[in-house]
Amino acid sequence: MNGMGFGWSFYGFFAAAAVWMVLYFAWALAVDARDHRRDQR
Amino acid sequence: MTADSPILLIVTAVYFAIVLGVAVWGYFHTENEEDFLAAGRSIGPWVGGAVLAATQISAGTFVGTLGRHYLTGVSWIWIWFGLWAGWLVSALLVAPKLRRFGALTVADYVGKRFASEGARTLSAALIILTYTIYLTAQFQAAGEIASAIFGIPPLTAMLALLASTGFYTALGGVRSSSYIEFLQTVIMVLALVLALPVVISHVGGVTALGEYVGSIDPRITGWWFSGRELFAFSMAFGLATAAAPYEMTRYYSMRDVSTVRRAIGISMVIQALIGGSVMILGLGMRGIFPYLPSPDQASSIMASTVMSPLLGSLFLVAMMSAIMSTVNSILLVTGGAFAHDLYKRLVNPAATERRLLLVNRLSIVVLGVVPFWFAMQKFGDVQAIVVEQAKFIASFFFVPVVLGLNWRRGTKEGAIWSMVAGFAGCLVWTFTLQRSFARHGIDSAAVGVALSAITFVLVSRATKPTPAENLRIFFGPEVGPERG
Numbered sequence: 001m002n003g004m005g006f007g008w009s010f011y012g013f014f015a016a017a018a019v020w021m022v023l024y025f026a027w028a029l030a031v032d033a034r035d036h037r038r039d040q041r
Numbered sequence: 042m043t044a045d046s047p048i049l050l051i052v053t054a055v056y057f058a059i060v061l062g063v064a065v066w067g068y069f070h071t072e073n074e075e076d077f078l079a080a081g082r083s084i085g086p087w088v089g090g091a092v093l094a095a096t097q098i099s100a101g102t103f104v105g106t107l108g109r110h111y112l113t114g115v116s117w118i119w120i121w122f123g124l125w126a127g128w129l130v131s132a133l134l135v136a137p138k139l140r141r142f143g144a145l146t147v148a149d150y151v152g153k154r155f156a157s158e159g160a161r162t163l164s165a166a167l168i169i170l171t172y173t174i175y176l177t178a179q180f181q182a183a184g185e186i187a188s189a190i191f192g193i194p195p196l197t198a199m200l201a202l203l204a205s206t207g208f209y210t211a212l213g214g215v216r217s218s219s220y221i222e223f224l225q226t227v228i229m230v231l232a233l234v235l236a237l238p239v240v241i242s243h244v245g246g247v248t249a250l251g252e253y254v255g256s257i258d259p260r261i262t263g264w265w266f267s268g269r270e271l272f273a274f275s276m277a278f279g280l281a282t283a284a285a286p287y288e289m290t291r292y293y294s295m296r297d298v299s300t301v302r303r304a305i306g307i308s309m310v311i312q313a314l315i316g317g318s319v320m321i322l323g324l325g326m327r328g329i330f331p332y333l334p335s336p337d338q339a340s341s342i343m344a345s346t347v348m349s350p351l352l353g354s355l356f357l358v359a360m361m362s363a364i365m366s367t368v369n370s371i372l373l374v375t376g377g378a379f380a381h382d383l384y385k386r387l388v389n390p391a392a393t394e395r396r397l398l399l400v401n402r403l404s405i406v407v408l409g410v411v412p413f414w415f416a417m418q419k420f421g422d423v424q425a426i427v428v429e430q431a432k433f434i435a436s437f438f439f440v441p442v443v444l445g446l447n448w449r450r451g452t453k454e455g456a457i458w459s460m461v462a463g464f465a466g467c468l469v470w471t472f473t474l475q476r477s478f479a480r481h482g483i484d485s486a487a488v489g490v491a492l493s494a495i496t497f498v499l500v501s502r503a504t505k506p507t508p509a510e511n512l513r514i515f516f517g518p519e520v521g522p523e524r525g
């Protein structure tokens with residue numbers, strides 16, 4: 001990270017947060033779809 | 042910028058006019074206790090997500106957290122993952138079951154799940170006690186901010202906070218509070234995001250900022266805190282978030298389980314935006330003013346000297362919003378705990394809806410005045426009080442909520458003694474071995490939760506199981522009011 005001012009503690013946070021949010025919404029939408037299918041049965 | 046700056050007066054007047062308007066609208070749409078405490082189960086994912094974020098973001102974030110980044114740099118940002126782990130636990134194990142249950146207060150859950158009025162009363166009393174301490178921190182922060190920026194006496198600022206927030210909370214309950222918190226979240230995000238280019242341009246860009254603050258102390262751009270310290274802080278915040286009564290009651294106000302899950306996700310995105318911005322602004326202020334007498338002054342000095350009058354005014358209103366939204370949520374929980382769980386159950390079980398609404402409103406006013414007195418005594422600094430109350434909430438409430446919702450064998454005796462053991466364990470550790478935390482690395486929240494969990498399991502195994510009809514609500518087929 002030389003030449004970027006900050007290290008992994010800085011840039012790593014934003015990358016990890018983005019991955020966390022994507023995984024969360026993927027899970028939430030999958031569970032919603034599952035519940036919707038179950039309700040229709 | 043001064044207290045009589047015309048732009049600040051206009052921005053503040055517009056803000057309060059909108060807040061008052063929404064509160065009056067809420068008053069005319071509140072007919073019973075379900076409206077007052079659960080907004081008639083009408084809140085959608087965007088407003089719900091903003092509500093959860095606004096409740097989480099407090100004076101501690103704008104003053105204490107920004108100051109902590111100013112002093113120690115980047116690494117504190119990683120504690121957000123502890124908070125989000127708490128939200129994840131809530132989304133997986135707590136929120137769906139609570140929303141399906143569809144009650145009005147957290148003590149409602151305790152009373153029904155464990156078939157015990159004693160457990161309900163104890164949980165309501167502990168919530169009122171702990172949140173009164175939390176409110177003290179919010180009042181204290183309001184006094185300190187007003188005093189630091191405008192030279193207004195802290196007492197005047199605290200009175201203004203109590204009068205304004207108490208008024209709109211008592212008037213419109215959860216319904217109008219939710220829309221006001223949506224507005225407050227928009228203001229907080231806007232103020233922080235708009236402040237970024239201003240502060241970054243002052244220091245010549247992100248790379249130049251990193252190189253400069255790194256030259257003051259390399260730990261500022263690297264790791265000031267050890268992994269063990271970050272883990273301990275994260276765990277305390279995460280455990281408290283997973284079972285925070287002021288968040289849990291808001292699940293009841295949302296349309297359905299799907300709305301709750303989406304609201305939690307939206308809330309985490311908002312928190313990431315706010316947390317990341319606060320970090321960069323704290324670092325930026327270190328670059329502009331490297332040696333402030335107190336890190337807690339960074340946010341107020343930034344608003345009054347670095348920003349334009351308009352942006353500075355927006356930032357100050359955002360700080361006000363952070364405090365008001367937290368005070369509002371706490372007042373709703375403590376007022377509900379008193380009116381719904383203590384007054385209705387123990388004092389006047391035959392109370393009419395009209396009487397309950399009145400008692401809810403009066404409780405909010407009375408329970409707002411008590412911490413006001415404590416704040417005048419200044420028992421500790423704001424960030425310390427915020428952290429300590431989170432540890433106590435986690436210690437007495439995490440186990441009865443998370444284990445109670447997911448382990449059928451938990452009993453009322455287990456719940457009562459786990460709350461007592463968790464609270465007492467946290468209290469004793471805080472005043473004894475917590476002082477040597479740097480040596481052993483064991484935090485009072487971990488001790489409280491561990492003691493609470495052990496007590497819950499051992500006592501529950503030794504006592505009579507909860508009746509099946511109480512368990513069916515949480516472990517059997519989905520029941521309870523659900524709309525949308």
